[in-house]
Structures are given as C-alpha cells and as structure tokens.
Amino acid sequence: MEIHMLMVIFSTSVIAGQIQAAKLEDKEFWYKKGKDQLRKISETFAGNVFASATNVIIFIGDGMSISTITTARIYKNSKSDTNEGQPLYFENFPCVGYMKTYNVDHLVTDGAASATAMFTGSKTKEGRIGIDSTLELNCDDGKHPSSRLSSISEWAAKSSKWVGIVTNTRITDATPAAMYAHIPDRHWECDVPNEFKKCFKDIATQLVEDSPGTYIRVFLGGGLDVMGVTKSDYCRNRKKNLVEYWLNNKKRNGATFVKNAKELNDLKRTRTDFLMGLFSEGSMPYNLERDTSPTGQPSLKEMTEKALEILSKNENGFILLVENGLIDKAHHMNAVKLALDETLELEKAVELAATKTRKDRTLIIVTADHSQGLGFHGNTKRGSSLLGKAGDMNWDILFYGTGPGARRNNLSTCENDTTSSRYTANAHYYSPQSVHTGEDVVVYARGPGASLLVGNYEQSYIAHAISFAAAITAFANMITPQSYIVLLSLTLYIILSNNNITLKCR
Template sequence: MKTSLKASVALVALAAPAFAQDIAQADNEWFTAGSEAVMARAEAEVNTAQAQNIILFVADGNGVGTNYATRLFAGQQEGGLGDDYVLSYEAFPNAALVKTYSVNGQTPDSAPTAGAMNTGIKQRNTVINLPSEIAVDDCAAGLETNLTLLSEIVGDMGKEVGIISTARLTHATPAAVYSRTANRNWEGNADLPEGCEQRDIAAQLGDALESGLVDLALGGGGRYFFPEDVTGDEGYAGRRTDGRNIVEEVTGMGGQFAWNAETLEGLTPSLENGPILGLFEDSHMEYEADRTDEPSLAEMTAFAIDTLSQNEEGFYLEIEAGRVDHANHAGNLARVVTDGVAFAEAVQTALDMVDTSNTLIIVTADHEHSIAFNGYCGRGSNILGLCMDTNDAGIETNGEPMLAADGKPYTVAGYLNGAGSILAPVEEGGEFVGSRPELTEEEATDLDYLQQALIPNSSESHSGEDVAAFAIGPWSHLVNGVMEQNELFHVMNYALNAE
C-alpha cells in the first residue's frame, strides 16, 4: 500500500512564491531546476509496503567530506566540473545525517558502528555485537552474552543472508553481520589470547555458513580460512593453527568456492546444494585502481543478487566498500575516490536489478575521516590536484594556483593528520619540524600521491563527524533528519515487519 503525500494546501503554499507574482529570475536555469526539484518532492509518494528484501550498502569511512570528494572526482572524470554531479545514491528520495559516536568513543571504529546497524544498539569501540557493559578483551563475559542480529531475524523469516566486502570478510563491518567478539582483532584462532574459549571471527563465519545463518560471503581474508600447512589457490599460506580448513568444510557440504574473477564467473548462482564462499585475497582485496584478477564490487553485487533473489521469501545483503577507509588511512585520496566511484557503480547495479517497490536500499557509511578541504578554489579545480583561483569573468577556474602565506600552492583536499604530514623529525626520536614542499599539479594528481597533512601519524585517523544515509524503497522515508546510527537497524526491522 502506498500513501500519497500530496496535499492541496501544501502544493498551493509551495506554488505561491513562484506564481503569485512575477519573479525576475523565473527563466534562470538554476531557478527552474530548483522549482522542479521541489515540486517533484511535493508530489512524491511514500511506500508503506512490507519490505521483501533489504540491501545495506556501507562505504567504510565515506563520511560527508569523503563523499564530496568522490562526487567531484566522478563528475570530473566524465568531463564536467564535478560540483553538480549526482552519484547513483544521491538521487534517492530520502536522506539523513547520522551520528556515529560509540558508547565510549567520540570517534568510533568500524566495530561498534557496524554493530549498531546490525543490532539496533550502540556498542563499545573494538567490540562487535556485545552489550555495552562488556569490556574490550573480556573473553569470559563475551561467551555469556549476546545480542540478536538482523541476520538472525531475517533468517527466522525464511530469507537468505549475504555479505560482500572488499576488505577481509573477518574485518569489523562484514563481521557484524554474523559474529560476536570482545575484540575485533580476533580474526583467526591464532589471534585469540591464551585461555580464551571464544571462537575467532573466521570460525564464526564458518559456523554461520554451516548453520545457514549466512548463505553467501564474498570478499578477502583467505589467510584465516586455511590451516597453516595449506596453501591457498593464490599461493598464500593459511594462518589457522587448529587445523580447521573452512573452505573444505564449505565445499564438503555441497557449497561452492571461488578465489578469483574467473572462478566466481564459473559458479552457479544457486544455493540449492549449499552456501557460496568467495575469498579473493590473502588479506584485503585490491584497490579498484590496482585490481587485476579480482571481481569488482559491482560484479560481486550482481552475482549476489542473482543468487539470493531466487528465494521468494527475500534476502538481506550487506555490501561494504572497505578500501575507501584504507585509502583514507593512507592519506591517498586518488585511491579513496576511485574506490568511491566503484561503490557508486555497485549501488547502480543493485538499482538496475531489484524492484524498489519491495526492496529497501540504504546507502551509508560507518564513520568519517579527518579529511579537510581548502579554499577558495575555483570551479573545476581537480579534486586531486591544486586549488586553482576563481575566474572573475567566467565559471571555470582561471588555472592559476592559489598561494598560501608561505608563497606555495596547496591542494584542494588534505588531512588533519596522516603519513603525508608536512612535519618530520629532525632525527630519530627528535622534535618534529618542517615546512611545506613545493608542489606541482602533476605531482599532486599522481595515483600514489599522499595528501599533505598536519599532524604526523603513520595512519590517518577516523573522525567523529556525521555521515549521510540515503534510502529508497519501502519505509525509506523513515531515514530523515538527524539520526542515531543504531536507528538504521530499526528502520530495516520495521520495514521487514510492516503489515
């Protein structure tokens, strides 16, 4: 059932400023575009049907600032100025700002943020899907407590569950779909403290594939699924010290396994005989800019939807672009935005394959990074390059670099901390001093360039800023305003159970 939002009084009120009197700028393209956009919103209908399918897209570390950089990059790659470009999910009818703090962190990591979206409660940094009173590393308490996961709710409804990540499948965001742990770093059994009886995260995924809690899992992290005396198909050694071969367990129960793009393409998109596991790297999958024999995020998305949609009851699919986060940590904006574009393409793939009348799609991030933007750049300044001056007589930048007080140019984007810091130690353990180097457009736009940063850190940090959430489909209008991150779980749960 769809409930119309159209109200004659509201329409009259909206129309009055445009038509009650002559407006000099009424023929201006910005004016007409703005008017049409508002009228489209006024005429929109909300979908209050029960959701058959849920797709949660998470671009790890893709806060409002990072998303802005990706938008400009995508638009400039297509020959535009970038500012007015619309990423696939930015056209969704509903959006909100999401507060990402954790129970004990003004700035969160991906464990409590992903956990909040999969359980409906905020959690403690480093801990996945345990109550907030459980301390980090409290193995015993972690064994005694648990939270109900969205995947379990969906499974009880007879639906399929899938996970995709360009990071390790045992990393925090994908792990939040199926695991509970007092430390997100306990990815393999060798990572567990001595005497801890908690199951490592990879073992929990193996259990979930065997029990049917998870039906499909595609991503990286093969090292944690093979024993140390076994070499994976790509030539890497396993790291399990308990002898468990989770890949053999999956194939032994009739399931299918893929380790590169070709073998994924050769799989049958069916769960009839067992689950599907794809492990495409020893650790994280390659950045999109470096990808060779690995499936793209869009290709994995298409395969997963093909497979999971065969269940008439529906599915829950979480899709993570995990390496947006890693490139931010490296201070390497070129790879951030390249993976960001790949993420937007995956969202478009899903939109092309599903019916949003019965599928709720939420696109969001778990947290932001310490990315920052300089001014006053003219339109068309390369988001990866130097901040160029505005053109007083035109639209596009005049092509002259803006200069700081030190007489040197600077980039459009930078970081507050990270490996690209302009400060360096005089000697080992000495005081940090430094000055900004000269910089050319060619140097700044190189794929491997690290953006200038202020505070020296080997790895740039997350920040506590809000992220955006975009939504389309049943009950997507509940994604609005300024929300707590755990409320996204409740939107999905409500849509699944609406009558």
C-alpha cells in the same frame, strides 16, 4: 567531620551515578531508543501507506564522509566533462538522513562498534563485535550469554530470508563480522588468546561453525589467510582449512567456492545455493591496482551482481550487505585518489543493485560506518583538478587533518605525483595513519521503508528501521501498542483504497 561526611556522601553519589549511567547504556537502553525513534516516525504515517520491503540491501562506504562524497562527485564529473554538480547515483535517492556515530566509550568510533550498532540495534564499546557494553574481559564473569547481541542476519534467517555479504576487505574484518560474530576484540579474526579460548571462538571459526554464520548464503571478499587456505604471519596459528570445512558441511546444499573473477562470473545461478568467494590473501587490491584479467579479482559491482543472482532465488526475500572497506584504508594512507575511485566503485555497485531489483520491493540504504578527516579548501576555480594545488598557493586542494602526508619529504616519488594512485595528500599533523573523525554521516534510502530513515538519529536505529521495514523477527519486540494502531489503520486504508502509495520524501 560533617563536611568530610558530606564529601564522602557526595563522592559516593557521583560514583554510583557514573556506574548507573554506564549500566544504562546496555542493549536494553539502545533498544528503547530505537523503539522511541520508530514510534516517533510511525506517528507521521497518517494518510500514507507503509509498504513492506521483501529485500534489503545495505551499502556501507567505510570512512565515506560527506567530504568524500562531495569530492568523489566532482572528481567523477571532471573526468567526463560534465557539471561538477551532477549527483552521484545514490544522491538521487528520495530519502536522506544523518546518523550519529559515537559509541558507548568514545566520541569517535571504530568500525567494529559502528557496524555492531547498525546491524544489531545496540551501540557498544570500541573494538567489540556483536557484544554489548556490559561485558568485562573475563571468562569467569558469567555475562557472556546476556551480553550477546542478535543481528539482522539472525532476524532475517528466522523469517526465512536469505543473507549475503560482499566486501573488498577480509570477510572477517569488522564490518562484515558484525553480521555474524560475537567477540570482544575485533582483532581476534583467526586466533584467540589462550585465556579466552574457553569462552570465545575466533571470528573465522564462528563464521563456519556457529549461527548465524552457518545460515548466510553468500560470502564474497578477501581472506584466504584467515580462512586457512593460505599461510601467512597474520594467521600463523590457523591449522584448519575452514573453506574445506565449510564446503564439506554445505555440499548437499549446492555449495560452491570460487577464487577468481572467471570462476565467479561463470557460476551457474541454478546450481548454487551457498557461495563463498575469496579473491586475495588479505583485503582485496584497490580497483585501480587490481588484476582485471579473468584469473584476477572481480570488481565490487561484479561481486554484488553475483550475490543478487543467488539471493533473488528465494521468494521470501533477502538481506544483503555490500561494503567498500577500501575507501577507509585509502584515507588512512592519505591516498586520496584511491579513496575517491573506491567511492565511485561503490556508486557503480549501488546503481547495479538498483537496476536489478524492483523498486517497490527492495529497500536500498547507502551510508558510512564513520567519517574520515578529508578536507576540501582553497580558492579553487571550477574546472580545476582536485588532485592539484589550491590557487597560487602550494597547498593540496584535498588534505587531511592527520596522517603520513605530514612528512612529505620522506615520501617516494609516486607518492608526490598527483596523477599516481598512490599520491599522498598533505596532512596537518603526522600520524602513521589518518584517524577517524566523529561528525555525523549521511544516510541515503530508496524503496519501501525508506521514509523511516529521514531525520537525525542514533547509528543503532538503522537495525530497528530495517527490522520494521522488512517485518523480520525482532520487529515484533520493538514495536509499541500505539504503533500497532497506526499500522492497522494503514492496512485498513490499503484495503479500502486498493492503492499502494509509498511515503514520499522529496
């Protein structure tokens, strides 16, 4: 009897401990971790001046693993006959860190939970956007307001900064949606199940009806179907044209809608304060396959340039998200050539942004939301094509752990042609799509506050670092008294020395 009672007590303790652990990983848990990381880094500032960032540009290479960056670098240099070690543009950034991407309930994250972490400062469960881990899927639980996560878009808007989003996926896809939406299921882009309609709007509707979506100045990407401009099976229940709704509500503020490259490039900066551009029904085509004519789709670089033109009109500064979501989509298909080319498209957009903005005023961050299982192996000689075979062996130099490439006998001719954009690399295990992997991803940073991103940290720390660097609203709630003393000392140092020295990383 005593043994039985002890077992009951022990089991109850374990269960209570598990419940407590789960409870702890709510937004307050992650906010505290962010504060602690900021305090740790701010205490190293002595003798250096921390310059405030007027603007912040975050580049996300969806699924851009370290192996993706390495092989994209070699692939680029092999095409131009330069040394394989010649770095990509953002690899020259002075500050480098590593980010841990696991979420609250999975070691390997999805894009919704990872984007939520980066843009709100709190990790959450898989598939959730803008909502922390405490919410149960029940409209009657009364927890919806308390589980809602504010984002860097809201913080920026409250600090009179403008916000923009550029993506080559749908503008309601997981990464861009994390800048403005609050929803427990990332797939509710254009409709919500009946039992949840009383407590949630779909992502597209939140974009045009709710804060902070209504504050965002620039949206460029795909998604004509989710916005109700065109009809598809994907959004068959969409009845309202949300672009017309958005235009009618913004028309007094110089709102413009564009649908092809010419309309985007011809747009006059002085006449536009709000811009929406949708260039495809769903996600935009891969760069190697897009229509490059004037009536076709703009490149990621062109969209980035136009977004910067609009946002730079605001003297208070801006926050801009630029995502290449097609890197991940290509990896999922084991389409390695497409993935490498899209990585180079991201590089072009980064270089454009770096040359168009002032280094002393603009913090630029380049990272990934999670990794992908691209491998690079074999006794490969320098000068070899990465899209070839490893030495004398019949192995692809580049390969995947999982994906459709495991069944090469079922693939079409172009998917077996290494020169094709649809070339499908070998995979070890079959799955309809390659799956994400869980290793850390690299963070490259340049500009004011870049030194905050050196080291190894949680993915949710990114939002805290941005808030600190740009001194936007949430910053006041995340800094400690000790850090205030450090910053006041640094301010005094600036006044006395009349210098503006940015902390150097390398």
